[in-house]
Amino acid sequence: MKQKNILKLLAGMAGLGIALGAATVHASPEQDQQDLIKYFTTKYPNVKLEDYVYGALAFDPDSKAQYDAIMEFPPFDSQIEEGRKMWETPFKNGKTYADCMPNGGKQIAGNYPMFDEAKGKVVTLENVVNDCRVANGEAPFKLSDPKTIGVLSAYMRTLSDGMIMNIKVQSPKAMAAYEDGKKTFYSRKGQRNFACASCHMQNAGNRLRSELVSPVVGQAVHWPGFFIGGDTLVTLQNQYSFCFTMVLRAVPPAEDSTTMNNLEYFHSAMSNGLPMKASVFRR
């Protein structure tokens, strides 16, 4: 990846953010992201911004080296292969997924989630897959099913490797969805009184017990992840549910609900300018 380009892009957004910030009541996504980046890079001047795509590994060279070794022969390759077969298998009507997606499904993942003005809501890449199925007379997938849409989207996202995350928030309605996701990220919930930000903003780079905690910037670019020895597929929204349940001890919103999709919208915008990578290994 051309790292200089990423930095330039991010620096460019900073300027834009300041200009917009002065004109709008709510901070723009650009400004929000710049504030976070400033917070992290001030605290950890030695961790390069482009390494934030590695999450907690960026703060731990030893674990990163292990990760690199494992990623040379990814343990989840066979699942990506299953996804490729699904992607290439035509629907009953003879059409394919590529036929009904923008740009044949290539280099698009970084545009999602996207605010669909016609629908008046945030749509995820997985929603696009299901819309495509329905439009071609097939039943939609259950969105949290790792065996179907999980592996399919894992393959699909490899078609966007290296694409720069580019979430746009361009209308008042889109802004409202973004603000809603941001609120979910920053509000405290549950018995332990945590917000997502308690860990992934305030304590990024710290250890919770022995676990290093990743910064929110860079978290959204590398899904699904393959956990537990590298063969358990976890989507981004699975991970949200997990943190809601296990660490916040709060009841998670349903996956694909407006709340979750808006959270994914905000959360992905905080990785704008960073390169996509499908998929990664997680312990």
Added chain:
Amino acid sequence: MRKLHQIATACAISAIMLSGTVLAQAAAPKEETGKDIAFNLSKGNCLACHGMPTVPDAESTGTYGPPLIAMSARYPDKAKLRAQIWDATVANPSTSMIPFGKHGVLTEAEIDKVTDFVYGL
């Protein structure tokens, strides 16, 4: 939900923050000491965030909060120490420490015991 649970049981985070209820109940002595409560994953779990440099078996501790050491010198007033554990948001509204008393994570009696234990560090 079942899937989530499967992920949870095997995932690294569960070891840190997941309640250890089953294990704890099986192994817990009748009367828990302040140290037991502080170490218990489903109760104080203080080690998730704090080192305790003077306690040899406080291993793999987290770094969210400062190491708990020389507490009686730093908190001559034990009530202040208890208040910090009961609700850390009073001293710091944006704290990431759990309000153990205010949110009922620990009972009043458990907080008393933990306070005594921490005071001795």
